[in-house]
Amino acid sequence: MHLPSEKILENVYGESQISLKRFKSLAQHFKSHFKTEQVEYFSSPGRTEIIGNHTDHNGGKVIAASIDMDTIGAAFPNNSNIVCIVSEGYEKEIIVDLSSDDEIPLNEGTLSLVAGMMKVTKNFGFKVSGFNAYVSTNVISSAGVSSSASFEMLICSVINYFFNNNELNYIDYAQIGQYAENKYWNKASGLMDQMACAVGGTILLDFSKNVKFEKVDFSFAQIGYDLIIINTGKGHADLSHEYSEIPLEMKLIAHKLGTSHLSENDLSDILNRFSEIESSVTNDRAILRSLHFFEENHRVNEAISAIREENRKQLLKLIEESGNSSWKWLQNCHSEENYKEQKVSLVLALTELFLRKIGDGCCRVHGGGFAGVIMSIVPKTETSNYIQFISRFVTINNIYPLQIRKFGAIHFE
CATH class of the missing domain: 3.30.70.890 (GHMP kinase, C-terminal domain)
Structure with missing residues (x-):
């Protein structure tokens, strides 16, 4: 099984050996679980909010940035209508039947979130199909660095690469994640978490009308x-x-x-x-x-x-x-x-x-x-x-x- 090159890993993570070890483990688990060596790799960071606390949901401005904690995934299409995601540390597989997206359960954690994202993606006019994924994360959960948005943006990048020829933009990513959280997870979140995880680096966000973002050279x-x-x-x-x-x-x-x-x-x-x-x-x-x-x-x-x-x-x-x-x-x-x-x-x-x-x-x-x-x-x-x-x-x-x-x-x- 191929792995991301050390040069690419060093460019993303600042080093290669620790991150290479993570991706080797990810690849082994994916192969063991899904019995295939066909695989592609994805990463989505957590985020920090520098200033602009609780302004996004009322059309305000935020300075946010992605951080060097991330969710990584190994994934590949499975030529079916079934999305199957194994998340490291969780016993149950997340299994979503895309032919039954009118029966999405509400408020059942990650299952509802993933099923909701699939339906919203189709409603936005983009394509979805079945895929297998093994996911691992070092983004601390339930602690304000957006582990959920990091996961959502990872799934969006998988959908974008495999099924949409990279036609989704960052705002599409963010709106898909936010809508799924609002509708299927009953969480009244804004778009800041998703945008910061999707775009990367330090960004100035303006939610006053249409979502706008600007890259800022800052750390x-x-x-x-x-x-x-x-x-x-x-x-x-x-x-x-x-x-x-x-x-x-x-x-x-x-x-x-x-x-x-x-x-x-x-x-x-x-x-x-x-x-x-x-x-x-x-x-x-x-x-x-x-x-x-x-x-x-x-x-x-x-x-x-x-x-x-x-x-x-x-x-x-x-x-x-x-x-x-x-x-x-x-x-x-x-x-x-x-x-x-x-x-x-x-x-x-x-x-x-x-x-x-x-x-x-x-x-x-x-x-x-x-x-x-x-x-x-x-x-x-x-x-x-x-x-x-x-x-x-x-x-x-x-x-x-x-x-x-x-x-x-x-x-x-």
């Missing part, structure tokens, strides 16, 4: 910092309802202003009609979350300017402000239903003590929030000291120094 390494993700010890898989309340509450305020999304308004619209809105919605949190949206959108614009002007100090200040707004205004650092468990807030507080002492860096909640992970931006000269410090409070295996990856969802030629 934290370029300015002398390390990006460190800390898994605080509890996933957010059982908190979908709290995650979904954020876009719903923001849209509630938008509707009071006569629009469908907050991006169609500005901050003055709320302030000028504050008494009317407050009395009609009787939901102060919804107003706070909407105020966060407008200020966060403004911060994204300022952050892009800081990146282009190579103003490191201003960029870190804006990321810190973004994190504080998520903590206080957006209120997605702990679950209201289990307010005594505040691992995200606790690890943020401990990190702030360290950063205050060294007088540099910043931190913030990462991703959807409520549980999961935080993001710390630490000077490279202090990274080992920070890891030593924070490992007193969280398990060392839950500390992940990351790099921004140049490539999104890809087929290895």
